[in-house]
Amino acid sequence: MKKTFVLVVLFVLPIVAYMFFASGVTNFGKLSQLTKNVQELNFAPETQLKNKITVLGFLGSNVEGRKGNAFNLNQKIYKRFYEFNDFQFVMLVSPEDESKVNTLKKELATLADNEKWKFVYADTEQINSLFTSLKTDIELDSENSTPYVFIIDKDLTLRGRSDDEDDGTKYGFNSNSVADLNNKMVDDIKIILAEYRLALKKNNADRSK
Secondary structure (H helix, E strand, C coil): CHHHHHHHHHHHHHHHHHHHHHHHHHHHCCCEEEECCCCCCCCCCCCCCCCCEEEEEEEECCCCCCHHHHHHHHHHHHHHHCCCCCEEEEEEECHHHHHHHHHHHHHHHCCCCCCCEEEEECCHHHHHHHHHHHCCCCCCCCCCCEEEEEEECCCCCEEEEEEECCCEEECCEECCCHHHHHHHHHHHHHHHHHHHHHHHHHHHHHHCC
16 A cells, blocks of 8 residues: 555656646646737838737837846846747947947857847837837836736737736836746746747647648
């Protein structure tokens, strides 16, 4: 009996626990579509949001002040997901901070391959126009900057949570908060990546019929 009990504890319970948590993730469903028709980066044709899964951020003219946010995102989000196809980080930056961006790029490169970090230079009007198109309850500061980052899907739709336990509608993730990145953003990116993987498998299966 004791041997049987030990075998159950060692082998059966972990499987049951895995199935429980896996079903929980599946039942969570898709991320809510919060804002459709987010503005494309028409002023930066070399970097586009369409057909990419994008983490979108706004550094504005405060690259130095947001360096800690960039490192948090790099460690908690970027390093975990950057190897997925069609995944990118896009940061909107004021042109006068180009030298600070170059320094930041070098520092990020010491931590991970920074190829999918895209820094897009834009003036105040362009930054505000794109940010306004998100239609969130978050505001840019006087330097066209915010610690919040946003998940934009391949169809230019802002994705998030419509029934978050803390925020109600959760438009973005606070990169000042490691807890927000670890406990919420990681899960939400997993969900959207899984959503596209499942869609790709379905399309491939349909073609093979």
